[in-house]
Amino acid sequence: MRWLLGRPPQPIDPKLWRDIRAALPWAAALDAERDARLARLASRFLHEKTITPIGDLVLDARERGVLAAACCLPLLEFGEAGLRGWSQLIVYPEAFRVNRSHVDAAGVLHEWEDELIGEAWDMGPLILSWADVLADCADPRAGFCVAVHEMAHKVDVLDGELDGTPPLPGAWQRGWARDFQAAYDALVAAVDAGRETAIDAYAAEAPEEFFAVASEYHFSDPQLLRAEMPKVAAHLERFYGASPFA
Numbered sequence: 074m075r076w077l078l079g080r081p082p083q084p085i086d087p088k089l090w091r092d093i094r095a096a097l098p099w100a101a102a103l104d105a106e107r108d109a110r111l112a113r114l115a116s117r118f119l120h121e122k123t124i125t126p127i128g129d130l131v132l133d134a135r136e137r138g139v140l141a142a143a144c145c146l147p148l149l150e151f152g153e154a155g156l157r158g159w160s161q162l163i164v165y166p167e168a169f170r171v172n173r174s175h176v177d178a179a180g181v182l183h184e185w186e187d188e189l190i191g192e193a194w195d196m197g198p199l200i201l202s203w204a205d206v207l208a209d210c211a212d213p214r215a216g217f218c219v220a221v222h223e224m225a226h227k228v229d230v231l232d233g234e235l236d237g238t239p240p241l242p243g244a245w246q247r248g249w250a251r252d253f254q255a256a257y258d259a260l261v262a263a264v265d266a267g268r269e270t271a272i273d274a275y276a277a278e279a280p281e282e283f284f285a286v287a288s289e290y291h292f293s294d295p296q297l298l299r300a301e302m303p304k305v306a307a308h309l310e311r312f313y314g315a316s317p318f319a
Contacts, residue, residue, distance in 0.1 A: 081120075082116045082117050082119065082120030082121075083116065083120075084112070084113070084116055085112055085115060085116050085119070085138060089134060089135060089138060090112050090138070092135045092138075093115070093135055093138040093139050093142055094108070094142075096135065096139050096210060097139050097142050097143055097210060098210060098213035098317075099143070099146055099213060099218070099292055099293075099317045099318075100142050100146075100317075102317035102318060103317050107149055107314065110149055111142055111145055111146070111149060112142075114142075114145035114148050114149070114152075114153060114156075115138060115141040115142040115145050116141075117145075117153050117156065118141035118142075118144060118145055118156060119137065119138065119141045121156060121160070122141070122156075122159075122160060122161060122162050123160060123161045123162070124137050124140060124141075124161075124162045124164060125161060125162070125163050125164065125198075126164050126166075126203075127163060127164065127165045127166065127169075128165070128166055129166065130164060130165070130166040130203060132164065132203075136203075139206070139210070140162060140164065140201070140206065140220070143206060143209075143218070143220035143221070144162070144199070144220050144223075144224050145224075146218075146220070146221055146224070146292060146313075147221055147224045147225055147228060147288060147292075147313055148224070148228075149313060149314050150312065150313055150314045151228060151239075151312070151313075154231070155224070155227065155228045155231070157231060158196060158227070158230075158231065159194075159196065159197060159198060159199065159227065160198075161197075161198040161199070162198065162199050162200075162201065163198050163199070163200045163201075164200075164201055164202075164203050165200065165201070165202050165203065166202075166203055166204060167202050167203070167204040167205070168188050168189060168190050168202050168204070168205065169188070169189055169190075169200070169202065170188050170189075189202075190202040190205040190219050191205070191219040191220070191222060191223040192223065193223040193224070193226035193227050193230075195230050195235060199223050199224070199227060200223070201219060201220060201223065202219065205219045206219060206220060209293075213293055213318075214293055214294055214318060215293060215294070216273065216289060216290055216293050216294040216297065217289055217293060218289045218292050218293050219289075221285075221288050221289050221291075221292050221293075222285040222286065222288065222289050223285070225239075225284055225285040225288040225289075226281060226285055228240075229281055229284060229285075235281045236280055236281060237253055237257070237279075237280030237281045237282075237283055237284035238250050238253070238280075238284070239284075239312070241312075245311075248308075249308050252304040252305060252308060253280070253283065253284065253287075253305060253308070254280070255304075256283075256302045256304065256305045257276075257277070257280055257283045260272060260274075260276055260277045260283065261277045263277075264277040265277075271297060271300075271301050272286065272287075272290065272297075272298075272301055272302070273286050287302065287305050287309060288309060288313070291306065291309040291310070291313055291316050292313070292316055292317065292318070293318070294318075295310075295316035295318055295319050
């Protein structure tokens, strides 16, 4: 990490931190101890990560701080080890397009274009749409938080595999895998049957997406998550700490 080779990160100026908290509803809802912890994590993030706006987007110190703090929300209990393995946050003004390709079992190449609001590369950058970060902040209890979603992927892959299970002690990992798999299978069955689900159907795409989407609900609609998937909610409360909106 960069800080090991030079000076440790400087604390965020208290006035600037107040402005960041005012713009980020999850931070504003934290108690004093967790607020201080988030400020330290955000300072570390700003020290270690290069934040790269794309196109005409310009980000001032408050906006960069909002991005850093939003990305650090999932690390309140896990700690700064969750920042390992990557160095850049790329920020698009709004949703962005990426080219995809896939060779099927018959050897046929399929190519298409996706429109995304966030992406996390296993060993590369984290990418966010600034417009969608702002939309999440404007409606923080709607079940969405793209920064949390993509950071969940970054934490998930720290054990070497993107599979919906972050690094955990052995006994907890086994319980986590059992309970998440059962809830994921039930959601997939409901989606495949065409039933409407309270949890965003995107969570049925893959186990890693299930974990990331459930993480969004932990921070933005914990009551719904607890009602729909109580065992998953309990694991996430242990992993992330109590939701700011609990």
